[in-house]
Amino acid sequence: MLIESRRRAYLCAMQVVHWLPRAELPFAAPSRPELLLPQAPVEDIEFDVRPAAPSATPPPAAPQARSGERPKIEIPRPASTAKPAPKAVEAEEAAPGVRPAPVPPPRFALQLLRAGSCLLLVELATGQPFQSRDPSYLLLKDMLRAAGLPDAPQIIGEPVRWPLLVRGNMDQGPEAARDFVQGFIQARLEETPCTCLWLVGLPALRFAAEVQTEAYYQELKVDGLGDAWALPGLELLMDEPQRKADVWQAMRQLMARWKSVE
Template sequence: MQVVNWLPRTELPFAAPSRPELLETPEPEVEAVAPVLPAAAAHAPAQPAARPAERMKIEVPRPTPATGRPAAKPAEDAEEAPPVVRPAPVPPPRFALQLLRAGRCLLLVELPTGEPFQSRDPAYLLLKDMLRAAGLPDAPQIVGEPVRWPLLVRSSMDQGPEAARDFVQGFLSVRMEEAPCAFVWLIGLPAVRFAGEADAEAFNRELQIEGLGPAWALPGLELLMEEPQRKGAVWQAMRRLMARWKESNE
């Protein structure tokens, strides 16, 4: 029956005395009961757990250089725009040209000294020889005053190479409208450059000038006198082109 201890209700005769610890009645065990909360407290929302306090961010001022120099700018500000390079103004060219007429040819001649031709000037005498060799009248007629450039010494107007070219070509065009010509002689580098839009490499060659027609580029009279060896090329070119103005004279 699995009885560990058994105590009789009455003292049995001739029985051995009972042990006192067996006669002690154990105290009943008390179960732990959860405390009963009030109804309001039971339905109240649970309080969130307290969050740890956030640390305040403290701005630490950066130390400025002791020299007092401003702080370095960002890379975008440091890259400055490149300076605008303006082209240097081109000084106005300086020349003097005289227009003459011989037969049906117009001659735009560089004035070696800048002054009008005189009858005994060596340059003018050389020009007369060239006209006779070309079969043209050796007493050319002067047309108008010399063309001097720049027009005004002190002026803010544009007097550069392009303005000089437009002026010379316009001057020639007006004179050709007054009296048509068959051929134009451009004698001297300024005449070749600003009337024929060419350079010294065009000497002794025929040019076709838009709006002006055919022209012959020649070295200047003074250059021919200083370098006589150039005259041979001039005579050869003259023989090739002579038929152009001779046919128009007939």
């Protein structure tokens, strides 16, 4: 059996504000008839819960209850454990933009030849060295005869093929290809100088003199390489024979340059 003070403590813990027993409770305080009458809402009712006898561990203090309103129970929430964003992600968010696509390495093959006092850097359209009966090689021999140069040019070294490596992390972009081709020609010029460097084909123009097709038939001054002459590729001359007239006209103006050395 419960004494009145302990009963009220249990009821407060269960958040029961008003209650009436169905039967007479032993040791209970007499009922208050005014609780059965309709009354205005009570703002605050304080319960003085005290133990019947002093104990070593006092019971917890009874919370204050408010009529007609359920007390709010605060549930502690764990602190946020969100990890900081990596620096690389923060940098991308701070400076959004489209990254430039990597430039693929150019692909070409060039053969260096010597005819008299001239060097010839010629595009190999098929990527294979010249053969004695190749139509492109026969056309080159005809051009050398017309220029007054030996029609059996000397092949210097292996063809320059780009890219150098199929795999690897080495830079093989256009700038690296230009530096390699120019360095290769400069090394040959140190061995034997020449009066004019023929650049035959677009890859020879791009990676030896840094010019494009608009320089065809023109005489050029190239830093580190000296005087050069820009020509269309042999395959292009065979596909478009009308270009041979432009080659012949430009050749007549330059012939004195290498003939005076003989």
